[in-house]
Amino acid sequence: MEEFFATNNQQQILNRIFSLNLGLLCILDIDGWFKKVNISWEKTFGYTTAELLDTNIIDYTHPDDRDATAFVFAKLLHTSHRLTFSNRFRSKDGSYRYIDWEFNRHDNYAYVAGTDITHTKLSAVGLNEVRKHLDKNQFHNDLEHLCPTRQKILVVDDSPLNTKIMETALIEDYEVVISHNGIEALAICNSNDPPDLILLDIVMPEIDGYEICRRLNRGTKTKDIPVIFLTSLTESTDIEFGLTLGAIDYITKPFSIPIIKAKIKNHLALKYYQDTLKINTDVDQLTQIANRRRFDDTMIREVKKAKRSGTILSILMLDIDHFKFYNDAYGHLEGDSCLKKVATALSTTLKRPQDLAARWGGEEFACLLPNTNTNGAQNVAESLREAIQNLSIPHKSSPVSNVVTVSIGVVSSNPMDENSFDNLLRHADEALYQAKKTGRNRIALWHQEIEAIEPY
Template sequence: MTKSDTQKILVVDDAAINRQVLAELLKADHTVILAKNGEQALALAAQHQPDLMLLDVVMPEINGYDVLRQLKSDPRTAAIAVIFITGLDTPEDEEHGLMLGASDYITKPFNLAVVRARVRCHLQLARQRRMLETLANIDGLTEIANRRHFDDRYATEWARAVRDGHSLSVAILDIDFFKDYNDRAGHAMGDRVLQAVASVLAGGLQRSTDLVARYGGEEFVLLMPGTDAKGAVQLTNHLREAVNKLAMPHSDAADTAHVAVSIGGATLQPDSGEPAADLLKAADDHLYRAKREGRNQVVWRANSVTV
């Protein structure tokens, strides 16, 4: 197993000696990342996406319980398994940590053999869980996110945008004249087109918070949290042009020389009284407008303004 294949553990403790002891215990078999406070822990968790976090509770400014709450509220870090390693040793303390979503609770002074055994157990569970989540959330043909995964993320990002007052942008992309392509070239070639377009879309994303998914048939959907209309239009036009650059012949179809996509999108700053489905409907409406007005273009709605 190469170093890049090893599972990652984030050790968070304000005491340097505890960080050192745990790092020495685990570094031979795992990639160990160290943080000395809650702020560092949250930043490093988002950056490195560790498989497991060993987290102290009593720390200055942001305590371990609050770190766990913030981890669970962020879709990038919500799945990280957390073991509390703390001097708080009452049953009530342990119950509180577990109720917040911790995977385990170890009291100080800790036994190294026990820590090693529990880490091994939870890393195995994390590996199995991620394998199952991947299978459940990935489209088998294109190997990007499927509709189920998009729906889950969309609900999460909509709630976050409502809470934080941020913009949320969505684009729906449709391969132009795909039925004609399938009829002329066959479904095997059609599958290759879907795979190629999906690869271009996934490769064109620049932020870990953005998501591209297969929406159904020849449609794809792009979710861009915290992106305004101008940025969303720039990104989707870049993706549209990247598909054009593939220069995949459209099997002698009379309407277009090569495979292209039409894109409709919308940007809103949601509020709690607005149905989440409205943004998707606006994107879908503008997709059909893009197709009616000539295809291979982006048509966007920013609140009540069409871009």
Template sequence: MSERPSILLVDDEVSNIEILSAVLEEDHDIYFATSGEEALAIARTALPDLILLDILMPGTDGYDVCTQIKNDPLLADVPVIFTTALGDQEAEVRGLELGAIDYIHKPISPVVVRARVRNHLEMKRLRDDLAKLAVTDALTGLGNRRRLERTLNVETARLSLSGGLLSVIILDIDFFKRFNDLYGHTAGDRCLTMVAAALNRAVRHGSDLTVRYGGEEFACVLPEARFEEAMEIARGIRERVEALNIPHSGSEAAPTVSVSIGVATAPCVPGAPPEAWIRAADEQLYIAKAAGRNMVSGTIFEVPVAATVE
């Protein structure tokens, strides 16, 4: 997978795309679209780091495209630079009010384009780094609850375009309060970091997310994972935690630290509430606990969609 920044060029004039591409392709991965509709479709699949967007296009113009980008949870953080031959201040103000970060005027200056693109990509990288710190659990290095909620919002929106599957795993360390009482909070923190590492090793794909959901509770978001795959991963997590062989004399589930796990899988549909996966996985976690803990329970469920009011 390329680590170069990616840029989506949008212009109904192919010659303009060719000029911009020649200026930027040496240091960036380039996507292009010749209409607003095509731009939105490509943006949702390619997830570019930056979009250079023409204003005057037939059909869906640049203003409309920018509005849809900023209203889409999947794309809202992607910076947009308008490229335009319009020179009036009113047009610039309108674009900035819609969420664009800059303007590049035609005919373009290659030096100006490179400099502005470089600066905005660097600012985006810094914003992304700060955002990552804000959604990272300090103890385990996993994502935190905010990261979980944000990822669920993005993935349910993305996967609803194709009806793709989404699986969520929630797990809880069995009798963890007793562990802390018996061995102390330093040992408790060490246990949490070891379980977090085992969780990370069990998850297979770069698109999967692992988080510390709450005190001794963890979660995984598995985009496009079938139920059988999610259950296999959950069983792998349970086995890896068991293999840590951390003594727990206060547990009624096992002589060592163990976890109870709930799994929920459903296809994403437009309007589906992201928290539905959390609720369904939580219910399965409760079933696993009620059945004796140190086990996995899972379900394929139907996502409730709020009815629209006429």
């Protein structure tokens, strides 16, 4: 072994390890910037090494997971040498994959291994069975018939003995996650893979159970996770206080395992049925890209970010030219197929993780381009227009072209005028109207005297 290290320096050894197909391996600095990746990243996500280096992992994270991922780098990684969490990472084609991450920090760098769990995650949802069940309105308590995987319970208690008792009692029926402090528990709850139910001790150091429950109840992502308090406090005032904070039940120490199991089963059954009603609420069911609700929520966040950082936010509004004629000529099934193809072209043509393509309604789409000026937005718009035209979808009834085309309105905020954000959508729509009015299959940039630009 000494001879091996004498003839191979650390960089050579590292390069050889990273050349192996060992799953997702990378080195990040403590703020999340890529410094080295192995070949599995390109196979999994489509990005080359050059495309990833000196970009930030947070920028590739699903918008709903960014706050939790940012919290990992801002707080947890600075205080923990080793941690695990899950999130959704954007591929080059615009789709997202579920990844389990394991971080090992040394000095100012994190050595990271990732496992793609997308297939397992999506298989576990069992959407077809859920939808059949809901369509027939056959609500009953046979939870295992519907749920193909075990539900997750987070046990939060600073006593290793108590957590071991709970884990032993529940592990046969549920996935059990243990946490011995409030900070770690909150991070787990804010991750992409939160628990279905929390068993929470009240008396703990640093952050007690009451404060954890209060923070969970304030969080948009965590307020619906049911919390059951584990406590030796039996006064009615203590119980009442916990329930007013948002807990759904109390279990007193010493524990009665049969009672614990019965309460957990009932609360998880209710939680499961509630969750089935929320599936894909931010995805357009036909095109499988973001829907109007997702666009509106994302725009609110990006406007705040642009105002705070003084950057430019651009919006594109797109409309398929003479789509009614298309439906009349080819039928609504072909019309749906056309919408799907256009949506796919939009999401794959947008290159940056922070860009968002959404179905606005009918044959209209919208794109959100953070930190993008007018020239950049115009270039993106032209790329989208060309990509859709190059699909070569026949459109024999179009007065514009013999293939499907789009008109696009472009608008950018003025960082010197915060009020400009208030009218972005209206101005984008006005620019789109101008593009259609002046001949279609073209781009119009919004300003006081709107200018339409014909295809290049």
